[in-house]
Amino acid sequence: MTVKFISIEGIEGAGKSTQLAFIQKFLAEQGKQLTVTREPGGTALGEQIRSLLLAPSDEAMAVNTELLLMFAARAEHVEKVINPALARGEWVISDRFTDATFAYQGGGRDINQQRITALAEWTLKGLKPDLTLLFDLPVELGQQRVLSRNQGIDRFEQEKVDFFEKVRACYLARAKAEPERIKVIDASQSIADIEVQLSKILLSLL
Ligand code: Z5A
Numbered sequence: 001m002t003v004k005f006i007s008i009e010g011i012e013g014a015g016k017s018t019q020l021a022f023i024q025k026f027l028a029e030q031g032k033q034l035t036v037t038r039e040p041g042g043t044a045l046g047e048q049i050r051s052l053l054l055a056p057s058d059e060a061m062a063v064n065t066e067l068l069l070m071f072a073a074r075a076e077h078v079e080k081v082i083n084p085a086l087a088r089g090e091w092v093i094s095d096r097f098t099d100a101t102f103a104y105q106g107g108g109r110d111i112n113q114q115r116i117t118a119l120a121e122w123t124l125k126g127l128k129p130d131l132t133l134l135f136d137l138p139v140e141l142g143q144q145r146v147l148s149r150n151q152g153i154d155r156f157e158q159e160k161v162d163f164f165e166k167v168r169a170c171y172l173a174r175a176k177a178e179p180e181r182i183k184v185i186d187a188s189q190s191i192a193d194i195e196v197q198l199s200k201i202l203l204s205l206l
Pocket of ligand 1: 010011012013014015016017018019039040070074094095097099100101102103104145146148149156157187188189190191194
């Protein structure tokens, strides 16, 4: 059986963290050895870069700085965590991966998609998730969930509705272009209903 690389995507408050726990438990019960990781982050250096990227700030970060920091963290993550885990025969689940860069820096910040593609080709050397679970929901609902969580908000969560609308539209366009890889989950459903849908998708991989 082939090893699988799964990424989880969505706008803020879509329920990625909530469902990651379910996916992890489901696959472990199927006897899979798992590496669960996240972006930006997943390595010691990557987590430091994550802190720089998420720290709330009154001063905007240059969009190219943001893009390059995402890929700096990703280069480290791929080389030190993802590729070694896949080589050991483990399944890898990453909370966000390169689709997030296309959606947030491409869609949200209007960076040319070809520039992102070039960075992805250079740093990933063909690595791509076998399956991407895109948790989709209306932006306002995601924002309500984040606020009701009652934690501090990070630099991305300071953005306005319009930014997240562009991110969401970019994610959905990517799913439309790659329907085999990117499965859209209606994240406005109840947690239990989402789990049923996820179970079917995951079983089809086994
Ligand atoms: N970013 C980027 O710009 N470019 C890149 O290349 C990468 C990332 C890789 C950090 O990501 C930021 O980095 C992210 C994009 C950027 N910024 N944003 N926005 P992150 O993944 O760490 O942060 P996040 O997207 O903000 O995650 P989050 O806020 O933790 O959301 P979530 O994990 O999707 O949601 P959750 O914590 O599971 O759920 C939110 C709340 O809703 C919580 O109280 C749950 O109990 C509740 N919930 C969850 N599901 C449901 C359902 N179905 N019904 C009702 N309530 C629910």
